[in-house]
Amino acid sequence: MSFLIVIPARFASTRYPGKPLVDLTGATGKTMSLIERSWRAALEVAGNPRVVVATDDDRIKDAAEAFGAEVVMTSTECANGTERCAEAFDKLGGGFDVVVNLQGDAPLTPAWFVEDLVEGLRNDAVAEVATPVLRCEGEMLTALLADRRAGRVGGTTAVFGYDRKALYFSKEVIPYTGKNYADDEPTPVFHHVGVYAYRPSALAAYPRWDSGPLEQLEGLEQLRFLERERPVLCVEVEARGRQFWELNNPEDVPRIEAMLAEMGLE
Structure with missing residues (x-):
């Protein structure tokens, strides 16, 4: 399957303005x-995907082109990353079997998360969208709960049925869950990893739908698919010793x- 990776990035983030241009220092200094970092990920x-940064801001465009990224300029009216991916895909003329939305705030996303995601969508004839989930160990669950107690959104969690939808x-x-878990103990909570793989038909339909009350309340773009009863496949991925945080x-x-x-990591 040919696939396109779009990294949507906007400067005017509500919670953290200018976030895409924030510097992060790695292990080597x-x-x-x-x-x-998201582009390098x-x-x-x-699978030789085409990788583009989609933005509506010249500051991000200039920075991305300076480190060698291909940039697609999109409208300031895009409400979220999925709408920005849809516009970028359209501007590029389509031609891909799958479009991957690798959100620009997830620089720790391992390559196999995306590879497993594309493979999961390939093997499921029903799902129109796929997204990775990572089983929390006790340490991660503790961090998520601590953020919520402090009034911060530290991550998104997902629940799914037997069919993984x-x-x-x-x-x-x-x-x-009221249980206390050891740091390395598996828990029943799954951290949603902010990556999506779409079939082009679902991506094209998305901007035409109005956002529903759940999407508006949670501020989670993927809920638009669920509110329209479009199946979203949850693909469980393995950390393989890698830590993950957005x-x-x-x-x-x-x-x-x-x-x-x-x-x-550098």
């Missing part, structure tokens, strides 16, 4: 912007830098 994906996504920690708040910068250092 080298500093790169968030958008460059995309280049590691097998999503039932719901939330910025709250779901499902509820950059949602300024407080996440030192957390991600510590992970880069611990994993020895």
